[in-house]
Amino acid sequence: MSENPSAQHRTVNAHGAVDLSALAGSSGQQPASSSSPGGGQDSWTAAVAPQQLQQIVQLSAQVPALVLIHGQDAVSQQFLSSLQHAVDAQRGRIVLATIDAAASPELAQQAGKLPVVTAFLSGQPIAEFDSTAPADQLPQVVTQILQLATQNGITGTVKPLSRTAGEDDDAETEPELPPLHQKAHRALEEGDYDAALTAFEQAVKENPGDAEAKLGIAQVQLMKRTQGADLAAVRQRAAENPEDVRAQTDVADVDVLGGHVEDAFNRLIRYIQTHFGDDRETARKHLVELFSIVGDTDPRVAAARKKLASALF
Structure with missing residues (x-):
């Protein structure tokens, strides 16, 4: 790791x-x-x-x-x-x-x-x-x-x-995961990302304030995006197409999944600093989603948020 x-x-x-x-x-x-x-x-x-x-x-x-x-x-x-x-x-x-x-x-x-x-x-x-x-x-x-x-x-x-x-038994115990969350985790255990995503999305539909389900959606979407990815090919495509926002977000995805969190954040912040319009907004939204996956309590997220604010303003 x-x-x-x-x-x-x-x-x-x-x-x-x-x-x-x-x-x-x-x-x-x-x-x-x-x-x-x-x-x-x-x-x-x-x-x-x-x-x-x-x-x-x-x-x-x-x-x-x-x-x-x-x-x-x-x-x-x-x-x-x-x-x-x-x-x-x-x-x-x-x-x-x-x-x-x-x-x-x-x-x-x-x-x-x-x-x-x-x-x-x-x-x-x-x-x-x-x-x-x-x-x-x-x-x-x-x-x-x-x-x-x-x-x-x-x-x-x-x-x-x-x-x-x-x-x-009579003492206060932690509640079980909600049924839809359990369904999603069982699907993940079986490698069925689509079923897991559907279960988490249904949980949010039933309870729009379900933060754990929203995080689950972001995590599953990341795993779906990177499933079967050829790391060398992803990096080469990004290097050859520095203006392509999809190529840059793809590298950020595999970096986060591989634990290179700061590299992922810095890549997208640099892109946001030098681009404008729809591509900039796409990169910003993607970066915010990665923040949620890594977790707001992670100090690198706090540092990256400050850099993002400077890049935007």
């Missing part, structure tokens, strides 16, 4: 991420359930042993996988609980594996400060964050990781890993 769009966010730092996969064994066991199977709610969080990590890392080819190393102290337990709620709210689009530091001193020593989380995509560690991320910001951090996964074509869902304890 060439770039992490959350790397500059203060709660997510990809530099120096602990590569837990190096210590993962090849046990054939399933991830251990963190609770009794006798009741409770579906959960995409599971307590695992170090030898089960390889399975979690492999799972990150389908969905982002978070590995949390924690202690038994109050800070660790609160962090675990808040992160589990944020993960379970996504209903299988991301998973969380938890490791008790007391049972895994080697991992705990490597991790250093506890609690600490390493995020994996496609088998590679791509980000790390810890309890300096306030509990109320953990859903936002999870969203950022999901946005990164979408940019890299990882849009699957997986079955629950465990059940929460039965006594928690």
Whole structure:
């Protein structure tokens, strides 16, 4: 993975991420359930042993996988609980594996400060964050990781890993994804972009204020535009046709999908600076759509918005 769009966010730092996969064994066991199977709610969080990590890392080819190393102290337990709620709210689009530091001193020593989380995509560690991320910001951090996964074509869902304890049934739980959102995600898992787009569009038709569905539309449209794209041919066409707005937006699309977010933004801003009329407006609208896909909380979006304002005025 060439770039992490959350790397500059203060709660997510990809530099120096602990590569837990190096210590993962090849046990054939399933991830251990963190609770009794006798009741409770579906959960995409599971307590695992170090030898089960390889399975979690492999799972990150389908969905982002978070590995949390924690202690038994109050800070660790609160962090675990808040992160589990944020993960379970996504209903299988991301998973969380938890490791008790007391049972895994080697991992705990490597991790250093506890609690600490390493995020994996496609088998590679791509980000790390810890309890300096306030509990109320953990859903936002999870969203950022999901946005990164979408940019890299990882849009699957997986079955629950465990059940929460039965006594928690009466506690406040995160709502399930709306039916149309679930339909869209199932379609994405099957590679049916048209069906996913139709489901998200219907969701917006029924609820014009559905921001998640609008983001889903933009993300699916990006994947449709870049499906089967020949990167070398796209770049060559843009180089040979610098005045062609479609050629420039095509390169911006593949750059965002490949993680080269700043390159994509700067390309379109330069085009907007030097062109006028309909082509300029086309480039502007396309850039704003890419902003929404990357996410307004990404610092590169804020910086690019300032550059865009200067280019326009």
